[in-house]
Amino acid sequence: MIGPLFRIVLVSAAAILAGLPLVAPRRRPAAGDLAAAWTLALGNAAVLALAAGLLGLTLSPAALLLLLIAPGAAAAVLGRAPRHDPENGDPSRGRGDPAGRGGDPANRDGDPAAGPGAPGGGRPLVVASRVALGCALAALLVKMTRVPLWSWDHFAIWGVKARSMLADGHLRLDFLRSLYQSRTDHPLGVPMSWLVLTLGETPSPAVFKVLHALFALALVAVLRAAVRRATSSPALANAAAAFLAVSPLLWDSEAMGLAEMPLALWATVSLLLLSPGPAASPSRPWVLGLALGFLPWIKQEGLVLGLLLLAAALLPMLPMLPMARAQRGGAAAAQLCGPALALMAGALAIQKRVLPPEVSFFLGDWSRRGLDRLPLIIEIQRRCLALLLQPDWLGFWIVLAALTAVAVARRHGMALAVIAIVWIQVIVYELTAVFTYLPPLAHLEASFFRICAALVPIGLLGMAMLSRRPQKLADKFGSPQTS
Amino acid sequence: MTRRGEALEPGSLATAAAWLVSALVLCVSLARTDCLLRHPPCLTAHGERTWLNWAYRHPEPQQLFQRIGSQLRPGEPIVIVAVAAVEETYWWRAMASYFLPDHPIAALSNLQLPLRRSDGGPAWVIVTAGGQVRVLRDET
Numbered sequence: 001m002i003g004p005l006f007r008i009v010l011v012s013a014a015a016i017l018a019g020l021p022l023v024a025p026r027r028r029p030a031a032g033d034l035a036a037a038w039t040l041a042l043g044n045a046a047v048l049a050l051a052a053g054l055l056g057l058t059l060s061p062a063a064l065l066l067l068l069i070a071p072g073a074a075a076a077v078l079g080r081a082p083r084h085d086p087e088n089g090d091p092s093r094g095r096g097d098p099a100g101r102g103g104d105p106a107n108r109d110g111d112p113a114a115g116p117g118a119p120g121g122g123r124p125l126v127v128a129s130r131v132a133l134g135c136a137l138a139a140l141l142v143k144m145t146r147v148p149l150w151s152w153d154h155f156a157i158w159g160v161k162a163r164s165m166l167a168d169g170h171l172r173l174d175f176l177r178s179l180y181q182s183r184t185d186h187p188l189g190v191p192m193s194w195l196v197l198t199l200g201e202t203p204s205p206a207v208f209k210v211l212h213a214l215f216a217l218a219l220v221a222v223l224r225a226a227v228r229r230a231t232s233s234p235a236l237a238n239a240a241a242a243f244l245a246v247s248p249l250l251w252d253s254e255a256m257g258l259a260e261m262p263l264a265l266w267a268t269v270s271l272l273l274l275s276p277g278p279a280a281s282p283s284r285p286w287v288l289g290l291a292l293g294f295l296p297w298i299k300q301e302g303l304v305l306g307l308l309l310l311a312a313a314l315l316p317m318l319p320m321l322p323m324a325r326a327q328r329g330g331a332a333a334a335q336l337c338g339p340a341l342a343l344m345a346g347a348l349a350i351q352k353r354v355l356p357p358e359v360s361f362f363l364g365d366w367s368r369r370g371l372d373r374l375p376l377i378i379e380i381q382r383r384c385l386a387l388l389l390q391p392d393w394l395g396f397w398i399v400l401a402a403l404t405a406v407a408v409a410r411r412h413g414m415a416l417a418v419i420a421i422v423w424i425q426v427i428v429y430e431l432t433a434v435f436t437y438l439p440p441l442a443h444l445e446a447s448f449f450r451i452c453a454a455l456v457p458i459g460l461l462g463m464a465m466l467s468r469r470p471q472k473l474a475d476k477f478g479s480p481q482t483s
Numbered sequence: 484m485t486r487r488g489e490a491l492e493p494g495s496l497a498t499a500a501a502w503l504v505s506a507l508v509l510c511v512s513l514a515r516t517d518c519l520l521r522h523p524p525c526l527t528a529h530g531e532r533t534w535l536n537w538a539y540r541h542p543e544p545q546q547l548f549q550r551i552g553s554q555l556r557p558g559e560p561i562v563i564v565a566v567a568a569v570e571e572t573y574w575w576r577a578m579a580s581y582f583l584p585d586h587p588i589a590a591l592s593n594l595q596l597p598l599r600r601s602d603g604g605p606a607w608v609i610v611t612a613g614g615q616v617r618v619l620r621d622e623t
Binding site: 245464 | 494497511515516520528529537576
């Protein structure tokens, strides 16, 4: 176990170094930046490794390490442009966190709760929220050590691919045809990112648990950074991250070794990158495009989620909307959409042309089937509602529904856009059950709860954004700029 | 007198929310940790309640398949003979693909004594109800 752990630590360090030029160039990174850098570098490496493997190139440990480092190295070399001051004229800050001490006069004393955008409560609240986060993470780590890797989809779909798709450094996908009752057409991005982390060594169940813990910690760090960036409130950021740690996405061991957590991680990294970050180094739209474009490489529903997030990212570039600010909209939109759409198309092309054909969820006359099932809609809705009202959610969906109404009443554009992504995705999941060939209620019973869990971090961010006045938020969020 | 808009200031709501969520998470974490440290740990999350016993029907699948793998020759095709193996084909095939990716599964057969194995063909992996493993093959 020591050998694989050493590899994972080594590769993670390289991934952070490779990703930092993408997410936090020329500044001291915060924890969320490190996690986002790790995530982005892994995603890029997984795409490059799959492409190289399909071209017949050998994926030796050295080659995987090279593919991990290459995009960041290129960004570091190409990104040596002079610093840009932000368009709103904010002074530069020294730290990776926009809620940091430098830029906000009220925060210069280091009291993170003292800024005008931060909620009251002061130091005791920050300490209490940190204690809550610490306890939640400690409980989570205890659980991961006590629970076996048991999820059926891990054995039958995700884990088996990671254990079999690389043999002696060569990508081999012929084994997919011999798998029994698996989903052979599911994307390969997550298994490949696991293999990048182990440098091609077949992961054991214990290693899968370590990888799951790493993804969980990265997700918590990224959500915390995203909430803090959007709200300037460290207490709210800690509280949101702590809630995520006790939510079903992280707490339910069913998610161990599956793709829901990676899907949530890349979506949350995209939302973090949507914020321009510290004034000295605004996020670059093409970096956000890379994060969004990887979503369909994780899961098929990642395509819908990626397109929704892309639409949310483009909103501030539309001049007719009140949240839009003076921006180089066209260039930024092109830089954002180019890599995002190219990667999405790549994921679809691999699914259609490379992976063995699987029984499509939309097998047969799906539109007729949908019409036939219209009388079932109320029953489907009732079942979905019952699943979303389970006590496991700790009231998440009830509060989200209430705050959606608040966001509408306040015309809180960006918060509403983020929350809308969650609800649209939930509706897509419900409709999928209506139109697919599987019995709808059994289909929902099997997966609806689990796939909805991946939407929790997005919902938490949307809810937290309501703590800021809409205009302040529009200043901070949703305006990727060219650099 | 406070105006209505000021009473609903987002900052004060966020403060209340942060206190509430922190307290909730703290209580939930402590209760769950207490539950986890018991023997055996209570696994009561939604997925665990619904699917754990269904998906993880053998208590130690990794050890079971390690015992099987240690008795096989590299790349050797196998027939799995176990209690209710035919009825649980999907479980045995998925687990064998996962833990023994280099060993094609030729067939599955229910464990019924006496065993009658014809000469030639793949090795038989016999798994008893207690998890003991025996491999039968032609001696070469």
